[in-house]
Amino acid sequence: LGVESPNLFAQVEKHAEELVKDPRSTYRTVWACAELGVDSPKLFAQVEKHAESLVTEGTPQSIADTVWACAELGIDSPKLFAQVDKHAKRLVKEGDPQALASTVW
Secondary structure, eight states: OOEEEOHHHHHHHHHHEEEEEEEEHHHHHHHHHHHHHHOOHHHHHHHTTTTHHHHHHHHHHHHHHHHHHHHHOOOOOOOHHHHHHHHHHHHHHSOOHHHHHHHHH
16 A cells, blocks of 8 residues: 555554454454555464454454455464354354355455
């Protein structure tokens, strides 16, 4: 996009543990990181740490966005993917085709 914001992403890293307390903020922030190609190791470590609550509390679309962000940035997140697998029935039942496609992509 041609706009760099190192201070903003430094703050995301600094406050990663606090960000995951609000799942909606988490989904949007990881999506933005992937969209901009910004790796945020502490944020994604927190996503992995809180994978169960993020998947159980998230909508199929928000979970799909999170899974997509991990894939886009090449982030290995076995706990997240295990939770997605565990909750697959709900995600397929409640999700729309786009969310499902993004999750399996």
